Amino acid sequence: MFYRRAGIRHTRYQDERQLFPLGFDRGLIIAVIAILLAAPFLFDRLYVSGYLLPWLIWTSAALGLNLLMGWSGQIHLGYGAVMGIGAYGSVHLVRLGVPLEIAMIAGGLLSATIGTMFGGAALRMKGIYLAMATLAMQYVVDFVISHSSVISGGSLATLQVPAVRFLGIPLQGDLPTYYLAFGVCFVITLFMLNVRRTSFGRALAALREKDYAAQILGISTFRYKLLAFWVSSFIGGVVGSVLAVTYLRAISPDQFHIELSIQILAMIIVGGLGSVLGPFFGTALILFAPILLNNLLGFTAGTLGWSLPIDLRAHLPLMAYGALVIGFLLYEPLGLAKIYANFRNYLLVWPFRHAQR
Amino acid sequence: MSLDRRSFIAGSAALAAPLALPVQVFAQEKIVRFSLPQDFTRIYTFVTSEYNQGQRDYFTLVNDRGGVGGYKIVADITDHANDLPRAIEAYERGKREGAVLIDPLSTPVARALVPRALEDKINMITAYSGRSDAADGSAFPYVLPLSINYWTQAGLIIEQFKKTEKGSLKGKKIVFVHIDTPFGKEPLPILNVLAKKEGYELTAFPYTPPGNDQSAIWPQVRRARPDFVIFWGAGVGQTVALTEAIRNGLPMDRVSGSVWLSESDMDVVGREAAKGVMKVEPCVGGREPKVIKDILADVVGKGKGAGPENKVGTAYYNYGVQMATLMVEGVRKAAEKAPNGPVTGPWLNEGLRSISNFTAEGLLPPTTITKDDHQGGGMGRIARWDGAKFVPITDWFSANQDVVWEEIRKNSDEFKKTGK
Numbered sequence: 001m002f003y004r005r006a007g008i009r010h011t012r013y014q015d016e017r018q019l020f021p022l023g024f025d026r027g028l029i030i031a032v033i034a035i036l037l038a039a040p041f042l043f044d045r046l047y048v049s050g051y052l053l054p055w056l057i058w059t060s061a062a063l064g065l066n067l068l069m070g071w072s073g074q075i076h077l078g079y080g081a082v083m084g085i086g087a088y089g090s091v092h093l094v095r096l097g098v099p100l101e102i103a104m105i106a107g108g109l110l111s112a113t114i115g116t117m118f119g120g121a122a123l124r125m126k127g128i129y130l131a132m133a134t135l136a137m138q139y140v141v142d143f144v145i146s147h148s149s150v151i152s153g154g155s156l157a158t159l160q161v162p163a164v165r166f167l168g169i170p171l172q173g174d175l176p177t178y179y180l181a182f183g184v185c186f187v188i189t190l191f192m193l194n195v196r197r198t199s200f201g202r203a204l205a206a207l208r209e210k211d212y213a214a215q216i217l218g219i220s221t222f223r224y225k226l227l228a229f230w231v232s233s234f235i236g237g238v239v240g241s242v243l244a245v246t247y248l249r250a251i252s253p254d255q256f257h258i259e260l261s262i263q264i265l266a267m268i269i270v271g272g273l274g275s276v277l278g279p280f281f282g283t284a285l286i287l288f289a290p291i292l293l294n295n296l297l298g299f300t301a302g303t304l305g306w307s308l309p310i311d312l313r314a315h316l317p318l319m320a321y322g323a324l325v326i327g328f329l330l331y332e333p334l335g336l337a338k339i340y341a342n343f344r345n346y347l348l349v350w351p352f353r354h355a356q357r
Numbered sequence: 358m359s360l361d362r363r364s365f366i367a368g369s370a371a372l373a374a375p376l377a378l379p380v381q382v383f384a385q386e387k388i389v390r391f392s393l394p395q396d397f398t399r400i401y402t403f404v405t406s407e408y409n410q411g412q413r414d415y416f417t418l419v420n421d422r423g424g425v426g427g428y429k430i431v432a433d434i435t436d437h438a439n440d441l442p443r444a445i446e447a448y449e450r451g452k453r454e455g456a457v458l459i460d461p462l463s464t465p466v467a468r469a470l471v472p473r474a475l476e477d478k479i480n481m482i483t484a485y486s487g488r489s490d491a492a493d494g495s496a497f498p499y500v501l502p503l504s505i506n507y508w509t510q511a512g513l514i515i516e517q518f519k520k521t522e523k524g525s526l527k528g529k530k531i532v533f534v535h536i537d538t539p540f541g542k543e544p545l546p547i548l549n550v551l552a553k554k555e556g557y558e559l560t561a562f563p564y565t566p567p568g569n570d571q572s573a574i575w576p577q578v579r580r581a582r583p584d585f586v587i588f589w590g591a592g593v594g595q596t597v598a599l600t601e602a603i604r605n606g607l608p609m610d611r612v613s614g615s616v617w618l619s620e621s622d623m624d625v626v627g628r629e630a631a632k633g634v635m636k637v638e639p640c641v642g643g644r645e646p647k648v649i650k651d652i653l654a655d656v657v658g659k660g661k662g663a664g665p666e667n668k669v670g671t672a673y674y675n676y677g678v679q680m681a682t683l684m685v686e687g688v689r690k691a692a693e694k695a696p697n698g699p700v701t702g703p704w705l706n707e708g709l710r711s712i713s714n715f716t717a718e719g720l721l722p723p724t725t726i727t728k729d730d731h732q733g734g735g736m737g738r739i740a741r742w743d744g745a746k747f748v749p750i751t752d753w754f755s756a757n758q759d760v761v762w763e764e765i766r767k768n769s770d771e772f773k774k775t776g777k
Contacts, residue, residue: 044453045449045453046446046449046450046452046453049445049449050445050446050448050449050450051446054442054445054446058442146537146538146539152539154768154771155539155542155543155545155546155764155768156488156489156490156539156543156768157539157542158468158488158539160472160772247441247445248441248469249469249472249473250468250469250471250472252465252468252539253538253539254465254538254539255441255465255469259440287442290438290440290443291442291443291446291447294435294436294443295435295450298435309664310397310406310409310410310434310663310664311397311406313436314397314398314436315397315398317436318398318438
C-alpha cells in the first residue's frame with residue numbers, strides 16, 4: 001500500500017545496492033531519526049531521560065551482542081561483564097584526566113582485549129559449553145572488580161563519574177547526554193547495517209551456519225571467531241562507558257552482574273537474533289513492558305478504586321510481562337523483528353493476501 | 358507465521374491500547390507528594406512489604422487526623438524491582454508529578470540516584486541503604502539516611518561486646534562473617550580501626566552471595582574459637598547464617614547481627630533455637646510504642662490497614678513507621694518555617710534538616726538531623742531475641758562516633774572532590 005514498488009527500476013548499481021532500496025523505507029527511517037533528534041524538544045523530560053535514553057543505550061549494547069550471537073552464532077552469557085570492563089576502564093581514565101573521547105575508545109579496547117581472551121574458549125567449545133565459559137567470564141570479572149578496591153573505588157564500592165566534556169560540550173543535563181547516546185547508537189546501527197554486506201559479515205554468517213564448512217571454504221575460523229569476539233566486546237566496552245557517563249553517573253559492581261547479561265540476551269532473543277531492527281524492539285519490550293504494565297495496573301486500580309494488596313499489585317505486572325514475552329515468542333519464534341517483517345510484507349502486496357515468496 | 362487480515366487488525370488494536378498512559382494530575386490542594394518506588398519483587402521482597410506497610414499505615418494515620426501543618430501526605434508506591442531503568446523512570450515520573458521526596462530503599466538504586474537527587478534538589482531517603490557517607494550533610498545536602506548507617510551499627514555492636522567483657526576487648530577474638538559484596542564488606546574499615554584501638558583480633562569470613570550455602574564457612578568459624586561473632590548480610594543469607602551458627606554450637610548470646618534481623622527470620626531459623634542472638638535496634642520494636650498503638654486502633658482497627666495485621670509491630674514494619682514519622686516531622690518543620698510553601702524539594706529539605714530531638718512519642722531514639730549530620734545522632738540499642746520477641750538489653754546509646762565520622766569524612770571528601 002505505502003511502499004509503491006511498482007515501476008521502480010534501478011538504473012545504477014548504487015541504487016540497487018543501497019541499504020534501503022524502497023523509498024518508503026527511507027522516508028520512514030528519516031522520520032524516525034528526525035523524531036529522535038527532536039525528541040528532547042517534543043517530549044517531556046520524563047520520556048526523554050526515563051525512556052528514550054535507556055532505550056538507545058541498551059539497544060546499542062544489544063546490537064553489539066547480536067553481532068556475536070546473531071551473526072556469528074557464538075553464545076555469550078557474560079556481556080554485562082564486558083560492558084562493566086569498558087565502564088570501569090573509561091571512568092578510571094576519565095578520573096585520571098583523560099578526555100572522554102579517548103577514554104571511551106580505550107574502554108572499548110580494554111573490553112575487546114579481555115573479551116577476546118575469554119572468547120578464545122570459542123575456538124575449542126561450542127553451544128552450551130561456550131555458554132558456560134562465558135558465564136565463567138561474568139563471574140571472574142565480577143569477582144575481580146568487587147574484590148579490588150582500586151578498581152571498585154574504596155569501601156563504598158561506588159565510582160563517581162566526574163564532570164566530562166565530549167568534543168568540547170560539557171555532558172550535563174538531558175540534552176548532551178541524550179545526543180551522545182543517540183550518536184553512539186546511530187554509529188553502531190549504521191555499522192551493523194553495513195557489516196553484513198562486507199566480507200567480514202559474510203564470514204561470520206558462514207561461521208554461524210557450520211564452522212568447519214566455513215573452514216573448508218577458506219574462512220579462517222580461528223581468525224573470525226576471535227574477530228567476532230573482538231568487535232562485539234569493543235562495542236560492549238564503548239556502550240558500557242556511554243552507560244556509565246550518560247545514564248548511571250556513578251558505577252558500582254552490582255550494575256554489571258549477570259542480570260544485565262541476561263537482560264541483554266533476552267532483548268536480542270525477543271527482538272530477533274541476527275536482525276538489526278530486532279534489538280530496538282526487544283529492548284523496548286524488555287525494558288518498558290514491566291514499567292508500562294505496572295503503571296497501567298496502578299492507574300486502573302487508582303481509577304476504579306481497587307485496593308489490591310501491595311504484593312499482588314507488584315507481582316501482577318510481572319506475571320503479565322512474562323506472559324507477554326512467552327506470547328510474542330509463541331506467536332513468532334523469530335522475534336519481534338519478524339513480526340514487523342510480516343506486517344511489512346502484508347502491506348507490500350496489499351490488497352492481495354499472499355506475501356510469501 | 359504469516360500475517361492474515363484478522364490478526365493484522367487485532368494486533369494493531371492491541372498495540373494501540375496501552376500506549377500513552379495519562380499521568381495522574383491532582384487538583385491543587387495542599388498536599389506533599391512522596392514517591393516510594395521500592396523493590397517488592399526481586400531482592401528485598403518481604404523486607405520491603407513490611408517496611409512499606411508501616412510507612413503507608415502511618416501516612417493514613419496522619420492524613421485521617423487532618424494532615425500535618427495543613428498538608429496531606431500523598432505517597433505514590435510502585436515496584437522498581439531493584440532494576441535501574443525502572444527506578445530511574447519512577448524517579449523521573451515522581452519528579453514530574455511534583456514529588457519532593459523519594460525513598461527507594463535499595464542501595465544500587467540510591468547510588469545511581471545520588472547525582473540526580475543532588476542536581477534536581479529532591480530529598481532522597483536512604484534508610485539502611487545507599488552510601489554510608491551520606492551522613493555528611495555538607496557533601497550530600499539532599500541525601501538523607503535519617504538512620505544509623507552500617508559503620509555506626511558496627512561501632513555499637515563492638516561497644517556492646519566491650520561492655521559484656523567488662524570494659525576491655527584486649528586479646529579477644531571477634532569473627533566477622535559477611536556476605537562477599539560491597540555491602541558485606543562495608544563495616545570492615547571500622548572494625549579494623551577499632552581492632553587496633555581496642556586490641557581485639559579480627560578475623561573476617563566472607564561467604565559467596567546470595568549466601569544460601571554457608572556450610573563451608575561456619576565450621577571454620579567454630580574452629581577459630583571466637584569470643585564474639587558478628588554476621589552481616591541480608592535476606593536469605595541471614596537465616597542461613599543463623600542456622601549454621603546454631604548447628605556449629607556457637608554460643609548464641611555472643612552472636613550479633615546488624616539491623617537486618619526480624620521476627621520473620623526467626624520463624625525460619627526456629628524461634629527457640631535462636632534464643633540469645635543479638636541485633637541492633639534503630640527504633641523500638643513490637644506494639645508497645647504509642648504510634649503503633651494508635652495505628653492499631655485508628656488505622657488497622659478501622660479496616661484501613663495496608664497489609665496483614667500480624668505484621669504490625671514487626672521489626673521492619675516499625676522501621677517503616679520510623680522513617681515515615683521522620684518524613685512527616687520534616688513536613689511539619691517545613692510548614693512551620695514557610696506555611697504557604699511552595700512545596701518544593703528545598704522547602705522540605707529545610708524541614709528535614711531541622712528535626713531536633715524527635716522521638717515520635719517513644720518510637721525512636723532522640724533524633725536530631727542537622728545540615729552537617731544526616732545520620733541523626735547515631736543512637737541505637739542492642740536487643741536480644743528471647744524466643745518470642747526482641748528484648749532491648751541496653752538503653753539508647755551512641756558509640757565510636759569519632760571513628761565512624763572519620764570514615765564518613767574520608768569518603769565524602771572524596772565525593773566532593775570528584776563527584777561534581
